[in-house]
Amino acid sequence: MPGCPECVSACVCSDQIWLVYKGHPMQQFLAAQAASSNSSSPAPPPPPLRSRPTRREPQQSVNKEAAAMADEQQELTRAFSGLGGLGVEETALVSALGRWRKQPEKRASFRRGFPGFFSPAPTASGGAITIERCEDEYVRHLKTEFSRFKNLMVLWAMHPWERDARWAHRALHKHKKHQGSGCILVELACTRSAEELLGARRAYHALYSRSLEEDVAYRLKETEHAGLLVGLVAAYRYEGARVSEDLATEEANAISAKPGNNEVLARVLATRSKPQLRATFRIYREIHGKPLEEDLIAVGGICLQEAVRCLDAPAKYFGEVIAGAFKEGADKQAKAALTRVVVSRSEADMEEIKEAYVKQHGAKLVDAVAKNTHGHYRDALLAMIGK
Amino acid sequence: MATLTVPSSVPAITDDCEQLRKAFQGWGTNEALIISILGHRDAAQRRAIRRAYAETYGEELLRSITDEISGDFERAVILWTLDPAERDAVLANEGAKKWHPGSPVLVEIACARGSGQLFAVRQAYHERFKRSLEEDVAAHVTGAFRKLLVPLVSSYRYEGPEVNTRLAHSEAKILHEKIEHKAYGDDEIIRILTTRSKAQLLATFNHYNDAFGHPITKDLKADPKDEFLKTLRAVIRCFTCPDRYFEKVIRLAIAGTGTDENSLTRIITTRAEVDLKLIKEAYQKRNSVPLERAVAGDTSGDYESMLLALLGKE
Numbered sequence: 213m214p215g216c217p218e219c220v221s222a223c224v225c226s227d228q229i230w231l232v233y234k235g236h237p238m239q240q241f242l243a244a245q246a247a248s249s250n251s252s253s254p255a256p257p258p259p260p261l262r263s264r265p266t267r268r269e270p271q272q273s274v275n276k277e278a279a280a281m282a283d284e285q286q287e288l289t290r291a292f293s294g295l296g297g298l299g300v301e302e303t304a305l306v307s308a309l310g311r312w313r314k315q316p317e318k319r320a321s322f323r324r325g326f327p328g329f330f331s332p333a334p335t336a337s338g339g340a341i342t343i344e345r346c347e348d349e350y351v352r353h354l355k356t357e358f359s360r361f362k363n364l365m366v367l368w369a370m371h372p373w374e375r376d377a378r379w380a381h382r383a384l385h386k387h388k389k390h391q392g393s394g395c396i397l398v399e400l401a402c403t404r405s406a407e408e409l410l411g412a413r414r415a416y417h418a419l420y421s422r423s424l425e426e427d428v429a430y431r432l433k434e435t436e437h438a439g440l441l442v443g444l445v446a447a448y449r450y451e452g453a454r455v456s457e458d459l460a461t462e463e464a465n466a467i468s469a470k471p472g473n474n475e476v477l478a479r480v481l482a483t484r485s486k487p488q489l490r491a492t493f494r495i496y497r498e499i500h501g502k503p504l505e506e507d508l509i510a511v512g513g514i515c516l517q518e519a520v521r522c523l524d525a526p527a528k529y530f531g532e533v534i535a536g537a538f539k540e541g542a543d544k545q546a547k548a549a550l551t552r553v554v555v556s557r558s559e560a561d562m563e564e565i566k567e568a569y570v571k572q573h574g575a576k577l578v579d580a581v582a583k584n585t586h587g588h589y590r591d592a593l594l595a596m597i598g599k
Numbered sequence: 600m601a602t603l604t605v606p607s608s609v610p611a612i613t614d615d616c617e618q619l620r621k622a623f624q625g626w627g628t629n630e631a632l633i634i635s636i637l638g639h640r641d642a643a644q645r646r647a648i649r650r651a652y653a654e655t656y657g658e659e660l661l662r663s664i665t666d667e668i669s670g671d672f673e674r675a676v677i678l679w680t681l682d683p684a685e686r687d688a689v690l691a692n693e694g695a696k697k698w699h700p701g702s703p704v705l706v707e708i709a710c711a712r713g714s715g716q717l718f719a720v721r722q723a724y725h726e727r728f729k730r731s732l733e734e735d736v737a738a739h740v741t742g743a744f745r746k747l748l749v750p751l752v753s754s755y756r757y758e759g760p761e762v763n764t765r766l767a768h769s770e771a772k773i774l775h776e777k778i779e780h781k782a783y784g785d786d787e788i789i790r791i792l793t794t795r796s797k798a799q800l801l802a803t804f805n806h807y808n809d810a811f812g813h814p815i816t817k818d819l820k821a822d823p824k825d826e827f828l829k830t831l832r833a834v835i836r837c838f839t840c841p842d843r844y845f846e847k848v849i850r851l852a853i854a855g856t857g858t859d860e861n862s863l864t865r866i867i868t869t870r871a872e873v874d875l876k877l878i879k880e881a882y883q884k885r886n887s888v889p890l891e892r893a894v895a896g897d898t899s900g901d902y903e904s905m906l907l908a909l910l911g912k913e
Contacts, residue, residue, distance in 0.1 A: 316764050363788055364879070410718070410755075413755050417755075417757050417758070417759075421757060421761050422757055422796070423754070423755055423756050423757040423794060423796065424755075425750075425753075425754060425755070425793075425794045425860075426756075426757065426794040426795055426796070429790040429793075429794045430790070431793070433786070433787070433790060438786070438790075442750060442790075442794070443749070443750070443753070446720070446733075446750065446753035446754060446755065447731070447733065447753065448722075448725075448731055448732075448733070448753065449731055450725050450730050450731045450734070451725070451728060452725075452729055454729055478747070479737050479745070482733070482737075482749075483731060483733045483734040483737045483738075484734055485730075485734075485748070486733065
């Protein structure tokens with residue numbers, strides 16, 4: 213283990229961190245930190261939104277100065293890694309900058325106390341002097357966390373149509389292998405109004421010299437969802453409230469008759485108007501006693517399931533996407549989804565999303581966001597979510 | 600291109616409305632007057648006339664027309680007077696409800712219109728029928744045709760001239776392969792035909808011809824009775840040579856005993872402001888007879904006069 217001679221007592225390398233490294237050192241470190249911060253009780257009233265885990269080192273009372281430094285390092289660690297949340301705590305970073313000016317040894321000990329992110333690397337002069345170099349993974353991680361605020365602002369400034377077109381393009385071209393890409397397209401196609409979807413398709417023409425359905429069909433041609441996604445993306449649904457109960461019953465029966473056959477369902481989902489579809493889902497629930505999504509889980513069509521959820525109750529769907537970003541072990545796509553949902557829905561149905569979130573998770577959305585994000589990113593999100 | 604002739608000094612809209620009103624009033628109808636006015640106004644003028652007529656007389660112009668005249672003449676005048684997008688919406692609605700395999704109406708609307716125009720048709724369809732076009736097509740069309748026609752009417756193709764040659768080569772190869780295996784309803788064929796831009800498709804078909812020595816439509820003639828192949832050929836021809844495609848439809852409508860008035864009316868009213876002149880030239884070339892003469896020989900009365908007016912007769 214990397215030696216840290218002068219700061220054995222002060223650095224954060226308490227026993228629990230030196231676990232057997234199964235995964236990447238950084239992930240292990242983060243997991244350990246998360247564990248230590250979750251397992252300890254919250255500190256006495258800290259400055260708002262920056263809770264510090266209590267330190268477990270037995271020497272803390274012994275060396276008060278060392279403890280203070282450990283405290284600062286914890287803050288900095290937290291601020292830098294966005295532990296337990298998204299974004300970085302810019303104010304803490306800047307104040308650490310100020311406090312540690314002209315004290316390179318403090319920075320050095322911070323780096324040494326951060327073993328997941330910095331590892332010792334011998335310099336050219338024969339390994340006698342080592343520096344703590346940044347892990348590449350950590351640099352990428354930092355970039356992501358720091359740029360959350362930037363991404364949010366850039367997206368906020370764009371026209372909604374351009375936003376949607378860019379998300380669709382990225383989903384198709386960058387995240388092709390990831391199953392989340394299909395979900396982004398389903399989200400765009402099903403939660404936007406007919407005019408918004410048309411606008412997004414126009415923007416796609418202008419930006420990429422291709423039509424959206426062309427790219428969807430081409431990029432997803434080997435997968436089973438190709439037909440469904442092209443249909444969803446090309447739809448121009450009637451926007452009136454007219455609903456035919458007979459038709460809804462007929463289609464609910466048609467769907468039940470062939471539960472494994474996705475063609476009927478794909479056709480219905482891609483062409484009927486939203487109020488008509490909701491009637492169909494309602495009747496399906498009445499006939500079978502459980503919602504259509506549940507039956508679709510069994511059949512395994514994840515895109516179909518997403519489509520049904522988005523069309524039936526978009527606010528609830530968005531609430532779940534947001535909650536997914538806060539979960540332990542959420543991946544990059546899930547976290548990026550937070551920005552996407554808040555920016556795209558802040559002027560649309562944010563109120564309904566807040567209500568649905570409270571119902572689903574028992575906590576208010578603003579509280580959850582405040583707890584799980586940091587810095588300017590957090591402030592921007594809260595501003596977009598509103599009171 | 601267009602055969603519609605509009606007089607160089609167009610009377611004021613109020614005059615037109617007055618004349619039309621007079622044509623409807625009293626015993627009988629002055630059909631010649633109707634033809635001489637409506638048959639010589641372009642889409643914008645017709646729209647203005649309809650608006651002014653409704654404001655002045657409190658009644659829709661189309662309503663007056665249906666009350667006063669009937670039969671093929673009425674259908675021709677009504678279809679002609681409508682806005683192009685509305686007209687296509689009405690035709691599409693009919694085409695979907697009365698669909699049978701081999702029915703060409705939906706294919707024509709989806710492929711022989713520009714991307715933006717097709718979207719205008721979908722919007723007009725919403726307003727008029729309170730449902731979406733793809734909904735009705737999906738509900739009334741069955742089988743492999745549905746897999747082809749629903750994406751075809753929902754497409755919003757890119758309209759630019761950019762062509763990816765490599766892609767054209769590879770997609771021509773894919774088409775050839777699928778056709779060789781007689782997999783005419785294959786997903787790939789449908790994908791290419793229903794999503795690629797017009798310029799890209801033309802490049803693909805050209806490359807098909809270059810690489811395999813004959814046009815793609817030739818390979819789709821394996822079975823003359825197969826309606827799906829007929830539909831595929833119609834799709835391709837509407838893209839590559841719309842004037843010859845429409846010439847053929849008209850030729851088949853006129854030829855032999857009896858006349859298919861619906862097809863004749865449809866083509867003439869929808870193409871009079873677009874490319875009816877080219878269709879006339881193609882007809883002359885193929886049949887050695889001017890189209891006006893053929894139409895006059897096969898139709899009569901006011902219906903004939905209306906069609907001839909739209910064909911450009913003074």
